[in-house]
Amino acid sequence: MNSRAFTHLTPEMVAEIEAFAPRYPSRQAVTLPALHVVYERLRHVPFGAVAEIAELLGLAPAEVQDTLSFYQFFPQEKPCGRVRAFVCRSISCSLRGGEELLAGLCDAAGIEPGGTTADGGLTIEPAECLGGCDHAPCLLAAGRLHEKLDPAEAGAVLETLRQAAGPEPSVAG
Amino acid sequence: MGMAKFEPVLMEAVGAAEGHTLESYRSRGGYAALERLLAESQPAEVVEMVKSSGLRGRGGAGFMTGVKWGFLPKDHPGPIYFCVNADESEPGTFNNRFLMEDDPHQVLEGTIISCYATRATTAYIYLRYEYPRSLERLQAAIDEAYAAGYLGGDIKGSGFSLDIYLHRGAAAYICGEETGLIESIEGKRAWPRIKPPFPAIEGVFRKPTVVNNVETVACVAQIARRGVDWFRSIGVPADPENPRDPGSYGPKLYCLSGHVEKPGCYEAPLGITLRELIDDYGGGVWKGRRAKAAIPGGISMGLATEAEFDIPLDFKGPGSVGCMGLGTAAVVVLDETVSIVDYLHNSCRFFAHESCGQCTPCREGTSWSLRILERIRAGKGRLKDLEILLEMGSTMGMMPGSTICGLADGAAWPIKNAITKFRGEFEDYIKRTNPEGWMVTEAVPALEIVGAH
Numbered sequence: 237m238n239s240r241a242f243t244h245l246t247p248e249m250v251a252e253i254e255a256f257a258p259r260y261p262s263r264q265a266v267t268l269p270a271l272h273v274v275y276e277r278l279r280h281v282p283f284g285a286v287a288e289i290a291e292l293l294g295l296a297p298a299e300v301q302d303t304l305s306f307y308q309f310f311p312q313e314k315p316c317g318r319v320r321a322f323v324c325r326s327i328s329c330s331l332r333g334g335e336e337l338l339a340g341l342c343d344a345a346g347i348e349p350g351g352t353t354a355d356g357g358l359t360i361e362p363a364e365c366l367g368g369c370d371h372a373p374c375l376l377a378a379g380r381l382h383e384k385l386d387p388a389e390a391g392a393v394l395e396t397l398r399q400a401a402g403p404e405p406s407v408a409g
Numbered sequence: 410m411g412m413a414k415f416e417p418v419l420m421e422a423v424g425a426a427e428g429h430t431l432e433s434y435r436s437r438g439g440y441a442a443l444e445r446l447l448a449e450s451q452p453a454e455v456v457e458m459v460k461s462s463g464l465r466g467r468g469g470a471g472f473m474t475g476v477k478w479g480f481l482p483k484d485h486p487g488p489i490y491f492c493v494n495a496d497e498s499e500p501g502t503f504n505n506r507f508l509m510e511d512d513p514h515q516v517l518e519g520t521i522i523s524c525y526a527t528r529a530t531t532a533y534i535y536l537r538y539e540y541p542r543s544l545e546r547l548q549a550a551i552d553e554a555y556a557a558g559y560l561g562g563d564i565k566g567s568g569f570s571l572d573i574y575l576h577r578g579a580a581a582y583i584c585g586e587e588t589g590l591i592e593s594i595e596g597k598r599a600w601p602r603i604k605p606p607f608p609a610i611e612g613v614f615r616k617p618t619v620v621n622n623v624e625t626v627a628c629v630a631q632i633a634r635r636g637v638d639w640f641r642s643i644g645v646p647a648d649p650e651n652p653r654d655p656g657s658y659g660p661k662l663y664c665l666s667g668h669v670e671k672p673g674c675y676e677a678p679l680g681i682t683l684r685e686l687i688d689d690y691g692g693g694v695w696k697g698r699r700a701k702a703a704i705p706g707g708i709s710m711g712l713a714t715e716a717e718f719d720i721p722l723d724f725k726g727p728g729s730v731g732c733m734g735l736g737t738a739a740v741v742v743l744d745e746t747v748s749i750v751d752y753l754h755n756s757c758r759f760f761a762h763e764s765c766g767q768c769t770p771c772r773e774g775t776s777w778s779l780r781i782l783e784r785i786r787a788g789k790g791r792l793k794d795l796e797i798l799l800e801m802g803s804t805m806g807m808m809p810g811s812t813i814c815g816l817a818d819g820a821a822w823p824i825k826n827a828i829t830k831f832r833g834e835f836e837d838y839i840k841r842t843n844p845e846g847w848m849v850t851e852a853v854p855a856l857e858i859v860g861a862h
Contacts, residue, residue, distance in 0.1 A: 367537075
């Protein structure tokens, strides 16, 4: 195994990605798990990381970028907020205040839907059905589905999550 | 009119303390069926069991599960793959989430039995990104299952080996389409494939593959435990006059949301009516209001008007009132204050966002139907728009033969169904909001779309 001088993928990230390889008969199948590994650490997948994933998996950079860009999930230019909040806008939530929740949260944070606060603490974006229809309207953030929120409660939830996420850590080398 | 509530089977773990654990599952009889089948039955016998049960897939298409398994080539050298479709993304649907969070071992046992039957040696559970709790619960259950010897090599000395891996999605509805799911596992854009070849012949990594929904495999576990006769004693039997009717057997998890007093996931025999679900399980329409319409099975199915609420929610009922089918049996209720124009806008926005873009009629049709609904809601609609929408609604899709997959049919159905059933409301809305221009028939500029993607 070559020791590669990657600038985006740390040895820990490489190890985490490689741990997926035995699950599949093809290296290309590790693409989506690799994108998640990088996104979880860096909160985005810069073009440089795309090239490094490609090299690691024996793919052309365009193949990895092709897959990444399909999903509209992975930011590339810069990291998303330390807290990334998805607010559902599908039919069941819309019927019970989902649109108002999204608008209210964005107004309170001073951003447009899809935007990130200036301090990098919070991104709020619309999402399609989150599967929390029994407790609409709902919001997914910090690995949890928060349900049946009015804008005031939701604002409080997001503020708590922002505090917990803390200030920006030093960029991983 | 009250009715005796069905004793939960698929949802038996709800309310059980630590119901998601191996210990709880075994105390409820879990994994005994798997051990018995491994010791006493051949894979082909398990396929016959599922065929005889009449189980139809719970993911939306309602295809006979045992028949699908039977498409696998006999004596294939392998490997054969099994994929559990846990990408649940149809708006209004959340029953798979309940099953994975509250009883992950039921899902696992059903998967292992299904893999034994189909001779699959690797299973991927394709889990949508938006279900982090399901990820935790399933991974913990998989770890417990390996430790207890229900997964891995030579399971319980049977000679059958199986590995199950979680594969996490990235927020794309089209990954719920079986070939989109397969392309996504392979690490590519989730563009559905032309069928044939069907996955049973050439699926993931070009090997024979079966893709089944979470609730379907949970049913397999219960059929193995309680028997074919039990399963067939529930639901709606096949019509004896119609040899092509496979019936609607077994229990079903019905999701209920929108304008009802008690939204939730309710287990009942296939065939309860829409009105029974709303009134007897859901506490009726909220705030003392009347219902205007309801979606019978996830947004792709279109609407049933209030007058149509006595249809049975089985595989035949919704189709009898011009809905696409039972779909995911996710019922969403719209009360009398809801504008059908707003409902259709919400539907068109969803499909425009989720169209994978591969097929021109869907990519352009979903995009343009959204633009037209945006323009109508902005007070610049015309009666002519309804003709254009109906034309798109009847020409995009697998059924009209113009697209590779059924997302386009799901996008089209609400359009043609809503405009047909609520034509008066659309016309009134357009005339009222665009008194100067509703009669224009020449082409008009589209508005810029904000926030669709």
